[in-house]
Each structure stands twice: as C-alpha cells, then as structure tokens.
Amino acid sequence: MKASLVNIRNMSVWFQARTGIVRRGKNNAVRAVDGIDFEMFSGETLALVGESGSGKTTVGRAVMGLLREAAGEIWYKDLNVLAADRENRLRLRTKMQMIFQDPFDAMNPRETIFKIVSEPLAIHCRNLTPAAQRKRVCRALADVGMTPPEDFLGRFPHELSGGQRQRVLIAGALVLEPDLVIADEPVSMLDASLKVEILNLLMKLQKKRNFTQLMITHDLALTRYVADRIAIMYLGKLLEIGPTRDVLARPYHPYTQSLIKVVPTVDKAWEEKAVLSGEIPHPSNVPPGCRFHPRCPQVMEICRKKIPEPMIVDQRMVQCHLVKNADNKRKGFTNE
Amino acid sequence: MNTQPSILTVDNLTAEFRLGEIYYPALHDLSFDIRQGEIFGLAGESGCGKSTTATAVMNMLPENGRIKAGRAMFEGHNLLTLSEKELRRIWWGKIAMIFQGSLNSLNPVRRVGSQIAEVLVLKGGLSKPQAREKVNELFSLIGIRPDRSRDYPHEFSGGMRQRVMIAMAVCLDPGLVIADECTTALDVMIQAQIVNLLKHLNQTLGLSMIFINHDLALVAEICHRVAIMYAGRIVEMGSVGDVFARPAHPYVRQLVQALPLMEGPVDRLKSIPGSPPRLQETPRGCPFLPRCIDGDDACANQVPPMLPVHPGHYAACFKNKDVHEGSR
Numbered sequence: 209m210k211a212s213l214v215n216i217r218n219m220s221v222w223f224q225a226r227t228g229i230v231r232r233g234k235n236n237a238v239r240a241v242d243g244i245d246f247e248m249f250s251g252e253t254l255a256l257v258g259e260s261g262s263g264k265t266t267v268g269r270a271v272m273g274l275l276r277e278a279a280g281e282i283w284y285k286d287l288n289v290l291a292a293d294r295e296n297r298l299r300l301r302t303k304m305q306m307i308f309q310d311p312f313d314a315m316n317p318r319e320t321i322f323k324i325v326s327e328p329l330a331i332h333c334r335n336l337t338p339a340a341q342r343k344r345v346c347r348a349l350a351d352v353g354m355t356p357p358e359d360f361l362g363r364f365p366h367e368l369s370g371g372q373r374q375r376v377l378i379a380g381a382l383v384l385e386p387d388l389v390i391a392d393e394p395v396s397m398l399d400a401s402l403k404v405e406i407l408n409l410l411m412k413l414q415k416k417r418n419f420t421q422l423m424i425t426h427d428l429a430l431t432r433y434v435a436d437r438i439a440i441m442y443l444g445k446l447l448e449i450g451p452t453r454d455v456l457a458r459p460y461h462p463y464t465q466s467l468i469k470v471v472p473t474v475d476k477a478w479e480e481k482a483v484l485s486g487e488i489p490h491p492s493n494v495p496p497g498c499r500f501h502p503r504c505p506q507v508m509e510i511c512r513k514k515i516p517e518p519m520i521v522d523q524r525m526v527q528c529h530l531v532k533n534a535d536n537k538r539k540g541f542t543n544e
Numbered sequence: 545m546n547t548q549p550s551i552l553t554v555d556n557l558t559a560e561f562r563l564g565e566i567y568y569p570a571l572h573d574l575s576f577d578i579r580q581g582e583i584f585g586l587a588g589e590s591g592c593g594k595s596t597t598a599t600a601v602m603n604m605l606p607e608n609g610r611i612k613a614g615r616a617m618f619e620g621h622n623l624l625t626l627s628e629k630e631l632r633r634i635w636w637g638k639i640a641m642i643f644q645g646s647l648n649s650l651n652p653v654r655r656v657g658s659q660i661a662e663v664l665v666l667k668g669g670l671s672k673p674q675a676r677e678k679v680n681e682l683f684s685l686i687g688i689r690p691d692r693s694r695d696y697p698h699e700f701s702g703g704m705r706q707r708v709m710i711a712m713a714v715c716l717d718p719g720l721v722i723a724d725e726c727t728t729a730l731d732v733m734i735q736a737q738i739v740n741l742l743k744h745l746n747q748t749l750g751l752s753m754i755f756i757n758h759d760l761a762l763v764a765e766i767c768h769r770v771a772i773m774y775a776g777r778i779v780e781m782g783s784v785g786d787v788f789a790r791p792a793h794p795y796v797r798q799l800v801q802a803l804p805l806m807e808g809p810v811d812r813l814k815s816i817p818g819s820p821p822r823l824q825e826t827p828r829g830c831p832f833l834p835r836c837i838d839g840d841d842a843c844a845n846q847v848p849p850m851l852p853v854h855p856g857h858y859a860a861c862f863k864n865k866d867v868h869e870g871s872r
C-alpha cells in the first residue's frame with residue numbers, strides 16, 4: 209500500500225448565499241461540498257470528474273487551504289490544513305500548487321515571464337540570491353520544454369502561443385518543487401494536439417519530480433490516459449472512486465455509466481445516445497434520498513427516501529442502493 | 545451516401561484580412577458543397593479558418609476582411625455579390641446562425657418567448673396570436689415546457705438558453721443552419737443533449753446544417769460529411785467514416801491519433817510537434833510541410849490540390865496513400 213499524502217475526512221464547504229436586503233439574515237447557506245472522504249497516495253494522479261456545478265473546483269480550492277468556509281478534516285501528511293496556524297499554512301503553500309484552466313487569464317500581461325515564474329520564489333524563498341532565483345526559474349522553464357530558457361525570461365505573455373503560456377503556468381507552479389499539484393481543467397481550453405502535448409508534459413514531469421496530482425476535469429476520455437484513480441462527483445458528493453481502468457470498463461454507479469455513454473469519440477457511429485435529461489440541481493435545492501435519483505435511469509423506491517451508504521467493493525467506493533454487497537454487484541453490473 | 549442536390553455550393557472561396565496596411569490571405573481556394581438534409585462538419589484547430597469560412601460564406605466578414613475570389617451559390621444567388629439589403633432577406637430567414645456567444649445574446653429584460661415571437665412577427669409576417677402559438681410549438685420541439693416561454697433569460701440555465709437560440713434559428717424554417725461552436729461552453733451531458741436535439745431537428749425537419757467545431761470527436765458523432773481545415777485551407781474532405789477511420793492526409797492522420805478513445809489499449813497519446821503557420825507567413829508550398837513526416841521537395845514548391853483518394857473522399861496531399869486498399 210502506498211503512503212497517503214492527503215487524507216480528506218468528512219469535508220464540507222458551505223457558502224453563504226447573498227440574496228439582497230429583504231432576505232438577509234435568513235439561513236441561505238448552500239452546501240457546495242457535502243461531507244466527502246477521499247485519500248490521495250504519494251505519486252499518483254487522481255482525476256476528479258463531474259459536471260459544472262458538481263463542486264469539483266471547490267474541492268480543489270479547499271484542499272489548497274484557500275477556503276475559510278471548509279469544515280471537516282484535510283490531512284496533509286500529519287498536518288490538518290484547516291486547523292494549521294499561519295506559519296504552517298505558509299509552509300503548506302510551498303508544498304501545494306495549483307494550475308489553472310485559462311492560460312490567457314492567469315497571467316498578468318504586463319509582467320515578464322521571469323517575473324511570473326519567479327513570483328512564488330519571491331514570496332516563499334525570500335533569502336534566495338538573485339542568481340539562485342534566476343537559476344531556479346531557468347530550470348523550471350527548461351523542465352517544461354521552454355528551451356533555451358534564457359530566451360524567454362524577458363518576454364511578455366502576448367508574445368507566446370497558447371501552449372507556451374500553459375507551459376509557463378506549469379513552470380510557475382513547479383518552481384517551488386511542490387509535493388502536490390492541483391490542476392484545475394489544465395487543458396480544457398486547448399486544441400486536441402496541444403492538449404495531448406501538455407498532458408504528456410505533466411506526466412513526464414510527474415515521473416521526474418514525483419509529485420502527486422489532483423486533476424480536476426470533465427473529460428473522461430483523457431482521464432483514461434493520465435489518471436491512476438478516478439473520483440466521480442455529483443452535486444457535492446463523491447458517488448464512485450476507484451482505479452481508472454476498472455471504473456471506466458465496469459462503472460457501478462448509474463451516473464458514472466451515463467457519463468461514460470455521452471463521451472464523444474471518433475470510433476462510434478451515428479446513434480441516438482441515452483442522454484440523461486434535465487440538469488444538475490442547484491446545491492441549495494438538494495433532492496432527498498440519493499441526490500442523483502431524479503435523473504437516475506434505474507431509480508428505485510428506496511432512492512427517494514434514503515441516502516445510500518458508501519460501500520467498498522473491490523478497491524472501489526460507490527454510493528448507490530443498487531450496490532448492496534459484492535455478490536449482488538457481480539450479478540447486476542458486470543458485463544462478463 | 546447522400547445524393548440529394550446541393551443547397552449551398554462554395555467554389556474557390558478566397559478571403560483576406562488586413563493587418564496594418566497589408567492584406568494577408570486567410571482562406572485559400574475553398575470549394576465544398578452542402579447537400580439537402582445533410583450535416584456538414586468544418587473542423588480543425590483554432591485559427592485554421594473555420595469560423596472565417598462561415599462568416600465569408602454568409603458575406604458577413606468584419607471590416608478588415610474582404611472576399612478576393614470565389615462564389616457561394618445558394619438558391620440561385622451568389623451570396624458574395626448580393627447587396628446588404630438582399631442579404632438581410634437571406635440571413636435568418638433562409639440561412640440562420642447559432643453562435644457560441646449566443647448564450648449571452650438574449651435580451652435580459654424581456655421574456656424569452658416574446659423575443660422569439662418578435663422575430664416571427666417582424667421577419668416571418670405572423671400575427672401576434674399566431675406567433676404565440678408557434679413559440680409554444682417551438683418550445684415543445686426543443687424540449688422545454690411551453691409555459692417556460694414566459695420566463696426571463698436569467699431563469700434559464702446555459703443549456704436551456706442554447707436551446708432557445710436553436711429555436712430562434714429554426715423559427716422561420718431556414719433551409720440551412722450554421723452552428724459555430726454551439727456546444728463549446730456547455731457541459732458534457734448538456735452538450736450531448738444539444739447534439740441529440742440538432743440530430744433530431746435534422747431528421748424530423750430535414751434541416752441542412754454546417755456544424756463548426758474544434759472537437760473532432762463531436763464532429764464525428766453528429767456529421768455526415770466533414771472537411772478538415774489547416775491554415776486556411778481544406779486539407780481533407782469526405783464522409784465521417786472515411787475521414788476518421790481512414791485519414792489520407794498526414795495532418796489528419798496525426799490529429800486522429802491525438803484523440804483519446806474510450807476503448808482499446810491505452811497507449812501514450814501523440815501530439816503533433818510544431819504549430820500552424822501564422823497568418824503573416826503563408827508558405828509557397830504545402831502549409832503542413834514543416835510539421836510533416838512524409839514531405840519532400842515537391843511539397844515545398846507547390847501547394848497540393850485536393851486529390852481524390854476514393855469516390856467522395858479527397859485529400860490535399862501529394863503523398864496520398866491508398867488508404868482504402870483492402871477495406872472494401
């Protein structure tokens with residue numbers, strides 16, 4: 209068993225909804241993340257998958273310790289992120305870094321590439337000499353394939369292509385040599401070929417620097433190539449977690465099954481797909497029982513009343529009334 | 545194979561854009577036709593000219609763009625030489641567009657239904673009660689409860705607003721709809737719903753469509769035929785089955801290899817090294833040559849024309865291999 213790097217216990221995030229003057233004071237809290245548990249092992253890539261509004265970005269931000277609203281426990285090694293004092297929080301910041309979706313918005317257009325990549329060093333490693341700082345920036349740029357790095361230090365973001373910008377953002381995230389990288393839709397804005405280029409780069413860097421990665425994405429087909437394990441999120445809850453290959457080949461949860469069915473791929477012909485109707489509800493309006501039941505194609509009476517308990521079935525966590533125990537599952541779900 | 549007559553025929557369309565004082569070619573010699581009842585895909589990486597093609601065909605190029613040569617024949621008219629007044633009769637009524645940004649193009653302070661009714665009254669010549677009736681019909685068609693037509697746009701989700709834009713596009717029974725990245729801002733599940741809706745409209749109304757998208761997998765799912773663009777040119781064109789299963793152009797071959805699949809072995813995905821040429825630097829020969837693994841001197845001196853690979857399947861490459869050998 210690999211060592212656990214991050215352990216999340218019963219984490220919830222409540223946001224206070226602002227609704228104007230009249231209804232102020234009422235309890236309008238919405239639960240964007242609702243009591244989730246998961247673990248991340250050292251060196252693995254965990255993909256967090258869900259539709260927009262499922263709360264996946266909120267989870268990423270909470271793990272980074274960026275959300276004061278987060279409750280529960282987020283253990284980073286033996287430190288609880290949510291209870292850490294200022295000194296420890298600063299130390300944690302150097303261990304965790306985030307990569308954002310939009311390479312156009314995440315950079316100040318008036319700063320040079322050197323300034324952008326060196327900023328984390330300027331904040332967290334203040335006693336670094338300018339020469340040492342330059343050296344580390346160059347190494348980070350070389351690592352992300354911006355060679356020779358010296359040529360890029362004085363350039364501005366607008367002089368770079370979309371792919372190069374995303375590389376600079378990755379360099380900025382890696383310059384502190386973090387143990388955990390949270391990549392929030394790192395390639396969803398990029399073209400097919402560039403997407404592959406950046407993902408291959410991330411996988412290469414992960415092997416070289418041995419960091420752990422939480423990849424937030426809605427692209428199931430890509431997770432197949434990059435993630436060791438996959439967690440399916442819906443309306444603030446994790447419905448299924450397991451090894452990527454198993455989950456995609458034999459999804460237990462009906463929601464996972466539906467998500468897999470709608471992935472467009474070039475090897476499928478013209479056919480009407482079983483698409484779920486409706487949309488993910490607002491977290492202020494969570495359905496009773498299993499929160500997926502109004503859209504579930506296999507809904508049963510019990511789903512409307514009782515919240516399913518998390519079940520562990522061969523290395524996999526799944527929350528669904530259809531999955532009672534290991535035997536039941538084998539009859540109902542596998543294709544074998 | 546679709547043997548219907550063409551609804552739109554584009555011949556040798558060439559367009560250019562002014563940057564500073566100089567005009568640079570953005571579209572080179574495009575020829576394609578859309579057949580009655582067909583969904584035709586225009587795909588390629590960003591900057592390859594897909595959207596420019598749509599705006600050029602509609603004669604809607606921005607200020608700094610101009611058509612240099614070519615024709616776009618629609619119902620006996622060349623769209624590229626019509627006056628603005630004549631074009632207005634064709635836009636929306638005969639050819640409608642659905643944009644990506646259309647999520648934001650509803651008026652926020654007016655009820656959704658009355659915005660569609662306005663089009664029906666002003667452009668379609670319907671009376672107000674007739675228009676209301678038609679709005680209800682359209683709402684059932686796009687799968688939204690007709691009573692929701694009295695809601696305001698902010699009460700609708702992104703997917704529902706896109707459905708409304710689709711309803712608006714088809715409300716005057718146009719012969720052709722151009723959908724430009726119409727699912728890009730939407731979630732996978734909502735995207736699948738919209739794709740099903742477009743297919744449904746294609747099948748029930750016989751609607752012809754140009755489906756522009758950067759997501760090749762999505763194009764493969766919805767379209768009958770597809771043209772893949774690179775640096776302002778069509779480099780391969782044919783039925784979806786031919787182009788994606790037996791790509792003949794090296795660019796398309798590599799592009800298809802870069803697409804993740806949901807089945808089969810998990811190999812490392814391959815990207816295409818290099819990047820497309822910029823607008824300012826149009827090479828003399830094949831624009832893909834700097835990134836091509838098969839290219840030689842012939843490719844450097846002349847732009848390859850569209851050469852037949854197989855009946856109905858064309859690729860702009862001198863090195864066309866017989867990709868159909870043994871497959872039929």
